[in-house]
Amino acid sequence: MDFETTIGLEVHMQIKTKSKVFCECSTEFGAEPNTHICVICTSQPGAIPILNRKAVEAVVKTGLALGFTINKQCTFARKQYFYPDIPKDYQITQSEPPLCSKGKLAIKIDGQEKIINITRIHLEEDAGKLIHEIGSRKLDYSLLDLNRASVGLMELVTEPEISSADEAVVFLNELRDIVRYLGASDCSMEEGKMRCDVNVSVRPKGQKELGTRVEIKNMNTISGIHAAIVYESQRQIEVLSSGGKLVQETRLWEDEEGITKSMRSKEGALDYRYFPEPDLVPFDLTDEFIENLRKELPELPKVKEARFIKEYGLSEYDAHYLTSSRDIADYYEQALDAIASSQKISVGNAAKPIANWISTELGGKLNADNKEIKDSPVSSENIADLVSQILAGTISGKIAKTVFEEMYNTAKDPQTIIKEKGLVQISDENALSKICDEAISESAKAVTEYKSGKERAIGSIVGLVMKKSKGQANPQLVNKILAEKLKF
């Protein structure tokens, strides 16, 4: 029998704010344990939460960017459960309605567009962090750090409309790009700022109702999510194929073993007993509040990518790379602005080579050094100037690599480096003619071969000229001069 897999995602993204959502403690990642705590986020008796406006704005912005309906009137709710990472014994979250209802995200699968509907996004607080092992030593108790407790979180829940591990990965990458563009979250999975619960079920092809759902909790790498979905749908298919029955349960992904394991909770059946949070007053968002946020929405990655292809004639690959983060896209367009204001060469001519320099040379170096483009020692103006120098014939493409290397290491501008190192391309025909004569007299064999019709032999003579000129000879001119000198 053929089966099909159905996947729904619950994505938690830590909201990018300086202070926590319900208190004024810092959200800094990686601080010493329990240094960013106060009476509110450790729930001392009588402490009352105070809402961070910026967290609300981040959620509403995300909702607007994904076409959600903003529920102007809504409240917070208490979700009650006992777990040591949540010191109040309830989490402040939202029940019905959430801040954002019914949005969608279009993803591209095998060149085809597919719409994934998103049920909701709500605002809530994060829990503390429990540590179960120190190094490789498993503890028989847990250690609790409340630095993360009450940091703002948005939870986004999709409809069960994702049908493969690959689709889930594309969805998450796409979502992450958008949310980063919005500045709503860093979405860094390494820092636990984006986490995902994955709901997986399988059903025989053609069956209408969904199969029994299994929830895989707290996934925090994209590759883990992919592997867990592949494993879990295969496991479910095997259970059903061998006549077994599936139970609705929560499972944990064991990364090292590459399997999911049933999670036994001492809680028993959960009943969260949601009720409206009395300590926080309801929202009654004005149209003005929402429209002001809509005005702040940046151009989103997909739209920018299409514009880069159309406006600058870039390849899909380059456009995708340059729009993968807002910083890279801004850097690129700042470089083009510099070209436009220098008025030496046209933006149309520079657009592609600048894109190439950013995606290959600069991107490669930054990647190797684990640096972001905002920390690039090469400014956008300088990379623009470097490309201008190549296009104007001042330096060859090859020399440009040497210049770039120096620019990256010293943060100097290209013209200074070209002057200091005497790297200006030799385009003076008389000077080149002399070097060509020397090269010809030293390349008797190649000359004979060339004259006997083997045109490729000229290459070694050009090479010798380049060597003699320390790479500074203008290669087009050298070719031209040699061809003339070696004419029959």
Add this chain to the structure above:
Amino acid sequence: MEKSFMSNEELKNTAFMARLDIKDDKEKEKYLKDLNNMMAYIEVLQEPDISNLKPTTHVTKLRNVWRDDIVKPCPQEVREQILIAAPDKEGSFFKVKKVIEAQ
């Protein structure tokens, strides 16, 4: 008592969710009786027709109460006091019982 609102099973679940330990049958009887009395008392709320009313979650007229995104660290003495007041700690961590096991 004419009407019973809460069954034995419901009492057991309610007690579990509130992490209350009911010692014996005698105590169970007492809680059942008290809770049933309370629920009989508030039963009167079932009478009015509220089908045309929107739920009231808060009685004040306050809306959109929020602050700017500014960090104000808690004084160190207070943070230390919070750790000291915890039932158990290890270094600067709170120490708690382990709760999750995968099988």
